[in-house]
Amino acid sequence: MDWRAPRTGGLALLAAVILVLPFALINNYWYEVAILIGINAIVCVGLNLLIGYAGQISLGHAGFFGLGAYGSAILTARYGWPPAAALAATTGGVALLALVVGRPILKLKGHYLAMATLGMGIIISIVVVTEDRLTGGPDGMSVPAFTLFGLGLAGERTWYWVTGGALLAAVWLALNLVDSPAGRALRALHGSEIGAQVSGIDPTRAKVGIFVISAVFASIAGSMTAHYSGFITPGKVGFFHSIELVTMVVFGGMASTFGAVIGAATLTLLPQLLTALKEYEMVVFGAVMIATMVFLPRGFLPSLMSELKKRRK
Amino acid sequence: MNAQLAQFLLSGLTIGAIYALVALGFAIIYNASHVINFAQGEFVMIGGMATVAFAGAGLPLALAIPAAVLGAVAVGLALEKFAVEPARGASVVTLIIITIGASILLRGLATLVWDKKLHALQPFSGNQPIELAGATILPQSLWVLGVSLAVLLLLGLFFSRTLTGKAMLATSHNPLAAQLCGINVRFVLLLSFGLSAALGAIAGILIAPITLTSWDVGVMLGLKGFAAAILGGLGSGAGAVVGGLALGIVESLGAGYLSSAYKDAIAFVIILAVLFFMPSGLFGKKSAERV
Numbered sequence: 001m002d003w004r005a006p007r008t009g010g011l012a013l014l015a016a017v018i019l020v021l022p023f024a025l026i027n028n029y030w031y032e033v034a035i036l037i038g039i040n041a042i043v044c045v046g047l048n049l050l051i052g053y054a055g056q057i058s059l060g061h062a063g064f065f066g067l068g069a070y071g072s073a074i075l076t077a078r079y080g081w082p083p084a085a086a087l088a089a090t091t092g093g094v095a096l097l098a099l100v101v102g103r104p105i106l107k108l109k110g111h112y113l114a115m116a117t118l119g120m121g122i123i124i125s126i127v128v129v130t131e132d133r134l135t136g137g138p139d140g141m142s143v144p145a146f147t148l149f150g151l152g153l154a155g156e157r158t159w160y161w162v163t164g165g166a167l168l169a170a171v172w173l174a175l176n177l178v179d180s181p182a183g184r185a186l187r188a189l190h191g192s193e194i195g196a197q198v199s200g201i202d203p204t205r206a207k208v209g210i211f212v213i214s215a216v217f218a219s220i221a222g223s224m225t226a227h228y229s230g231f232i233t234p235g236k237v238g239f240f241h242s243i244e245l246v247t248m249v250v251f252g253g254m255a256s257t258f259g260a261v262i263g264a265a266t267l268t269l270l271p272q273l274l275t276a277l278k279e280y281e282m283v284v285f286g287a288v289m290i291a292t293m294v295f296l297p298r299g300f301l302p303s304l305m306s307e308l309k310k311r312r313k
Numbered sequence: 314m315n316a317q318l319a320q321f322l323l324s325g326l327t328i329g330a331i332y333a334l335v336a337l338g339f340a341i342i343y344n345a346s347h348v349i350n351f352a353q354g355e356f357v358m359i360g361g362m363a364t365v366a367f368a369g370a371g372l373p374l375a376l377a378i379p380a381a382v383l384g385a386v387a388v389g390l391a392l393e394k395f396a397v398e399p400a401r402g403a404s405v406v407t408l409i410i411i412t413i414g415a416s417i418l419l420r421g422l423a424t425l426v427w428d429k430k431l432h433a434l435q436p437f438s439g440n441q442p443i444e445l446a447g448a449t450i451l452p453q454s455l456w457v458l459g460v461s462l463a464v465l466l467l468l469g470l471f472f473s474r475t476l477t478g479k480a481m482l483a484t485s486h487n488p489l490a491a492q493l494c495g496i497n498v499r500f501v502l503l504l505s506f507g508l509s510a511a512l513g514a515i516a517g518i519l520i521a522p523i524t525l526t527s528w529d530v531g532v533m534l535g536l537k538g539f540a541a542a543i544l545g546g547l548g549s550g551a552g553a554v555v556g557g558l559a560l561g562i563v564e565s566l567g568a569g570y571l572s573s574a575y576k577d578a579i580a581f582v583i584i585l586a587v588l589f590f591m592p593s594g595l596f597g598k599k600s601a602e603r604v
Contacts, residue, residue, distance in 0.1 A: 286418025
């Protein structure tokens with residue numbers, strides 16, 4: 001086995017980090033932060049497939065995340081569905097929605113695509129805030145715990161292992177997808193759409209396919225958040241959460257699955273550390289965003305890798 | 314004409330004029346640099362909040378307004394110099410994140426310099442509604458429409474009659490060719506940010522007496538302005554104005570006749586519907602391909 005390949009070495013390293021990390025998590029607060037990182041990382045790994053590999057921007061992925069969260073919440077809390085069935089139905093519903101809107105949206109390019117995905121996300125968030133009979137409106141709603149075969153998932157420690165396992169599965173799926181014919185087709189599309197088309201790739205199918213997959217990743221992460229925290233508010237559905245997610249992907253390094261994980265970890269941790277700054281939090285966060293993009297336009301991990309390669313020579 | 318309809322049209326036209334000014338700011342920066350400046354809404358906020366602050370400090374409106382516009386221009390120039398210029402040649406996503414970072418930074422600064430409260434700016438000339446075709450219109454709405462029209466005319470003259478304006482147009486068509494003709498492309502870029510900041514600030518000042526202003530007022534206005542710019546077709550000046558007015562009027566009609574709770578969603582539903590059928594907006598160059 002080649003331990004330098006991301007599919008073996010990288011995955012093993014990530015598993016090792018997940019296994020060792022609990023020794024450093026001194027209390028439930030840090031468990032909570034770790035779970036949050038894991039959930040954001042799952043969304044980012046999916047979003048990175050779309051932005052990094054297929055080269056299609058989405059400023060509306062918090063919408064899919066929110067649909068996942070509210071779908072699970074509404075089906076279990078309002079209609080008494082078993083959580084696993086609610087999760088399956090919600091994921092299927094989001095996949096179908098992504099398939100239907102994906103076709104016309106992904107015809108657009110550049111800023112027009114940015115606008116369309118942004119609009120889609122904002123519409124979803126306005127619906128969530130306005131339909132307060134179902135969603136509880138701006139105040140949010142509580143969600144029952146996740147149970148499977150009579151077994152309840154509760155507590156930070158249990159959810160830590162669930163999230164860790166889900167993240168490993170997401171990363172494994174993404175790495176395999178990238179090296180599959182579908183993944184190569186996507187990278188070809190990113191390089192030259194016409195070139196890819198000439199080589200027999202159907203751009204619409206490839207793009208819509210990856211859009212649906214990234215939406216499903218976000219939706220599942222949303223459902224997990226809803227059941228884990230037991231309460232969900234529209235904040236997680238809004239425009240700013242979409243931006244946060246894209247920033248994580250770009251900060252970590254586009255077209256790098258582990259970069260997406262690192263981006264999610266860094267940008268989830270940063271606000272936790274910045275709360276100490278109180279009223280200066282927003283200013284510092286904005287300044288950090290600008291500075292990293294100006295000085296590391298390719299993102300953290302790819303910049304680090306090329307620096308290491310240079311040193312080795 | 315039906316009085317209610319007239320009322321909706323008038324208020325739609327007023328807010329539409331504001332969207333048009335913000336959309337023009339997007340278009341000018343886009344033309345000069347192909348950057349979508351997501352901090353455009355913050356210029357709107359700075360205009361309104363700075364005028365409130367200057368007026369609160371005892372300055373008469375006639376001085377507070379130009380001072381606020383100048384302040385916004387200074388911020389716009391600084392944004393170009395310290396955030397956009399160093400990242401030239403970066404990808405679209407990177408530039409989007411930089412300007413969004415700038416907008417977060419500016420909102421944070423606004424809460425530090427000013428506060429997180431809502432502020433009212435006094436109307437420019439009284440609050441006595443004027444009867445018009447069965448509908449009433451606030452004097453401030455007339456100010457919005459009049460000043461917007463004047464700004465449009467001045468911009469039109471600037472781009473068609475002055476050398477600097479023509480240099481900006483040339484740069485938008487082909488930066489390399491413009492540079493070969495001796496146009497200072499970097500100066501054009503800087504100027505575009507200053508001009509857009511001024512437009513945004515004017516919009517923010519005009520609307521502040523009607524809708525109040527606060528540190529986060531720029532978010533929705535910025536996004537709606539972007540929607541208006543896209544609706545008209547990115548980079549088209551006339552498109553931005555038509556897009557802004559159309560968005561304002563449809564939004565006002567929709568809020569009046571359909572649902573006021575979904576007022577903010579209407580703009581985005583329209584933009585999605587238009588983009589699905591016309592992928593380059595109403596007046597845009599055909600840039601999107603069918604796939």
